[in-house]
Amino acid sequence: MIAHTLSGRAHAPTVVLANSMGATWEMWDANLEELEEHFRVVRFDTRGHGRSPVPPGPYTIDDLTDDIVDLLDELRLERAHFVGLSLGGMTGLRLAARKPSRVDRLVVLCTGARLDPLSQWTDRADLVRAKGTAAVAESVVRRWFTPSWLAEHPQVRKECEEMVASTPADGYAACCEIIATTDLTGDLPDVTAPTLAIAGGDDLATPPGQLERIAASVANGKLLVVPDAAHLASAERPDVVTRAVVAHLQEDDG
Numbered sequence: 001m002i003a004h005t006l007s008g009r010a011h012a013p014t015v016v017l018a019n020s021m022g023a024t025w026e027m028w029d030a031n032l033e034e035l036e037e038h039f040r041v042v043r044f045d046t047r048g049h050g051r052s053p054v055p056p057g058p059y060t061i062d063d064l065t066d067d068i069v070d071l072l073d074e075l076r077l078e079r080a081h082f083v084g085l086s087l088g089g090m091t092g093l094r095l096a097a098r099k100p101s102r103v104d105r106l107v108v109l110c111t112g113a114r115l116d117p118l119s120q121w122t123d124r125a126d127l128v129r130a131k132g133t134a135a136v137a138e139s140v141v142r143r144w145f146t147p148s149w150l151a152e153h154p155q156v157r158k159e160c161e162e163m164v165a166s167t168p169a170d171g172y173a174a175c176c177e178i179i180a181t182t183d184l185t186g187d188l189p190d191v192t193a194p195t196l197a198i199a200g201g202d203d204l205a206t207p208p209g210q211l212e213r214i215a216a217s218v219a220n221g222k223l224l225v226v227p228d229a230a231h232l233a234s235a236e237r238p239d240v241v242t243r244a245v246v247a248h249l250q251e252d253d254g
């Protein structure tokens with residue numbers, strides 16, 4: 001079972017938050033207080049990351065969605081809202097497409113159905129297996145935030161680099177290889193949960209066009225492009241992102 005933590009309002013609707021590669025559940029710290037006012041919040045560490053087990057690879061995107069289903073079962077939740085960023089967003093899309101009864105409303109941030117060129121992910125997996133996650137920490141975090149924001153937040157930069165560098169190399173590499181072998185393009189029309197796709201306007205890792213395609217291809221999608229935000233838009237612009245997430249999850253389907 002993946003490591004998880006619960007907080008927020010015990011009897012409110014539940015929202016599950018899924019991380020980007022190289023991050024632990026602390027990546028949602030800037031969003032947590034506001035989410036906890038409205039929801040029961042479940043955060044977890046993706047397999048191979050943080051406090052979760054590092055089973056031997058290879059992993060697939062369906063292993064990640066099965067981990068979520070096991071977590072929902074453990075918490076006795078028939079369905080929940082799901083919010084995922086980057087690899088977490090890919091997990092959310094696959095889960096919503098393959099297990100629609102388990103996902104209420106969906107938010108995907110800074111992600112894509114397929115992250116080309118796929119060879120970059122096998123290259124990164126090879127590098128991390130050879131030299132450890134510390135070898136990629138600086139370059140990964142440089143893409144998480146805009147240059148001006150990073151310059152103004154040296155302590156966050158340091159903490160984020162430490163978070164990436166403390167991710168087990170085997171777990172991180174196996175997750176790179178998930179992305180190298182995943183194309184969710186064909187899953188998008190099967191995503192029926194009302195979906196908000198949020199892009200960082202300055203995100204070079206998963207540019208706004210990726211989120212535009214998701215919003216246009218799922219059955220019921222909307223797009224929000226957040227200005228002055230890179231890949232970890234939820235941490236760089238929590239003011240805009242948390243408000244949009246809460247509004248989407250509280251929207252009435254009727």
Ligand SMILES: O=C(O)CC1=CCC(=O)O1
Pocket residue numbers: 019020021022085086087088115140143179205231
């Ligand atoms: O690490 C990156 O470069 C960006 C990224 C892609 C998938 C993910 O989770 O992070």
